Each structure stands twice: as C-alpha cells, then as structure tokens.
Amino acid sequence: MTDIDIPAVVAITGASSGIGEATARHLAARGARVVIGARRTDRLEMLADELRADGAEVATAVLDVSRRADLDRLVQTAVDRFGRLDVLVSNAGVSALGPMADGDVDGWSAMIDVNLRGVLNGIAAAMPVFRSQGNGHFVTTVSTAGLKIVPEMAVYAATKNAVRTVMEALRQESTDGVIRTTSVSPGFVRTELSDSIADPDTRAWARSKMDAIGLDPDAVARAIAFAIEQPRDVEIGEIVIRPTVQD
Ligand SMILES: NC(=O)c1ccc[n+]([C@@H]2O[C@H](COP(=O)([O-])OP(=O)(O)OC[C@H]3O[C@@H](n4cnc5c(N)ncnc54)[C@H](OP(=O)(O)O)[C@@H]3O)[C@@H](O)[C@H]2O)c1
Numbered sequence: 233m234t235d236i237d238i239p240a241v242v243a244i245t246g247a248s249s250g251i252g253e254a255t256a257r258h259l260a261a262r263g264a265r266v267v268i269g270a271r272r273t274d275r276l277e278m279l280a281d282e283l284r285a286d287g288a289e290v291a292t293a294v295l296d297v298s299r300r301a302d303l304d305r306l307v308q309t310a311v312d313r314f315g316r317l318d319v320l321v322s323n324a325g326v327s328a329l330g331p332m333a334d335g336d337v338d339g340w341s342a343m344i345d346v347n348l349r350g351v352l353n354g355i356a357a358a359m360p361v362f363r364s365q366g367n368g369h370f371v372t373t374v375s376t377a378g379l380k381i382v383p384e385m386a387v388y389a390a391t392k393n394a395v396r397t398v399m400e401a402l403r404q405e406s407t408d409g410v411i412r413t414t415s416v417s418p419g420f421v422r423t424e425l426s427d428s429i430a431d432p433d434t435r436a437w438a439r440s441k442m443d444a445i446g447l448d449p450d451a452v453a454r455a456i457a458f459a460i461e462q463p464r465d466v467e468i469g470e471i472v473i474r475p476t477v478q479d
Pocket of ligand 1: 245246247248249250251252269270271272273275295296297298323324325326327346373374375376417418419420421422423424425426442
C-alpha cells in the first residue's frame, strides 16, 4: 500500500458479510493486516480461517457497533495484535426501509444506532490512536440513498447523510495532515442487507433490485482500496459507485 507503513492495519466493521467481507478479502489479498468485526462470530471465524489459509494476518473482534466499548475493543485489538491501526472502515449498517406512515420507531432507532451512532463510536475510539501515530484514515460506507432521495428510504438516507455531514466536518477539522476521511456511496449491491427490512413487500422489492442489477460487493471493496492506497497527502473525500443501469 503506497506510502502507508506496509502492510497497513485495517479494521472493518460489518465484515461478516457483503461489502465488509469483500473489503476484508480484497485488502488482505493486497497485503493488509485486517481486524474484522461484526456480531456473528461463526461468520467472522470462517472468514478469518479462510484468509489465514491464504497467508493473511487476521484478528477478529465480536462487536455491536452501537456499543462504544465494543469499538474501543476493536481498536485495541488492532493495537495489541499489530501495534497500530491505519484505517477504520465503518461499514456496519442496517436498512429498515418502509414508508414513514408505518411509524416503525424500532427500525428507525436501529438505523440511528448502527448507521450513525456506530460510526461516531468508531471515530471516538480510533481518533486517539490515529492522532498519537500521526496518521489515520476514516472510511465509511454511506449510500446513494442519501444522494437521490426516494420514498421508503427516508430514515435510512437520513442516517447516511448525517454520516456524510460528520465526515465532511471532520475533514475540515483535520487539515493538519494527520486524518483522512472517505465516504463511499454505493448504489445497489448484492448483499444480505435486504434481510434487515421487516416489511415483506419492501424486502422482496429490495431483494429483486439487488439480484437484478446489484454490483458484486468486490466493486465497492476495490473503491475502498483505491481511497486507502493513495499517498498520504491525497484525500479521496467521496466516491459514488452505482450499477451502470441504476436510475
Ligand atoms: N447493499 C447495498 O445495496 C448497499 C447500498 C448502499 C450502502 N450500503 C451500506 O453498505 C454497508 C454494508 O452493508 P451490506 O450491503 O454489505 O449488507 P450486509 O451483507 O447485510 O452487511 C451488513 C454488515 O453489518 C453488520 N452489522 C449489522 N448490525 C451490526 C451491529 N449492530 N454491530 C456490528 N455489526 C453489525 C452485519 O454483521 P452481523 O449481523 O454479523 O453483526 C454485516 O456484516 C451498510 O452500511 C449499508 O448501509 C449497502
């Protein structure tokens, strides 16, 4: 990885499936040491075993991003195992889509807790390490749902745009060259994200869109790698990556 102490240490939340898993695979194959975090231990351990069999250095951290202490533990795992943390990919997310009229307060709360609070918890946990090392990169997975506002994605898009706002302010507060920020906005990607939609019709619609036009998650992983691998004086602030046929 250009200009980063090789091999870089990258912690990834939501690494048990989809974009996070693909990112762990892609970065590990490129020589990064990875710390993979999520709630499903079995999926994390299977992925870790597979990556280690291919020669990668991998640590796991079972975590719920809505808990501040779990993010502290993720960062500490990187420092204990690999001596540093270069990049935090805050990718864990849920999408409790549905019309506002449904009043799905539990779903809205879950999205705020995971999609927004989870990213904030990561920033709070990694910032002291990044500052004491003199470098660090916050990468987060937001969404095109925040760029083209559509029905049934109101609160999901709101949480993603809140994160986008936080990342831009963080960028402006961090022009001393120590911290880089990148927000990656994917369109439809073929993952398990539709499983977190309670309403059966909306879930079936999202699943069919993902299956029909969704990107392979590796496409997003490659975009994340592109941002990470830039020289330290280059900050890729935003990446939008859609299926070519997405409207
Ligand atoms: N797929 C798309 O079309 C799409 C488009 C735009 C943006 N995104 C964003 O991309 C990110 C990754 O989603 P994906 O599409 O790859 O879906 P996914 O396959 O469902 O992956 C979501 C990941 O988040 C983890 N997660 C959920 N809640 C968590 C919690 N409380 N604590 C820790 N980890 C948690 C899940 O692991 P556990 O269940 O094991 O905890 C899983 O690893 C999300 O932020 C999503 O909003 C996806």
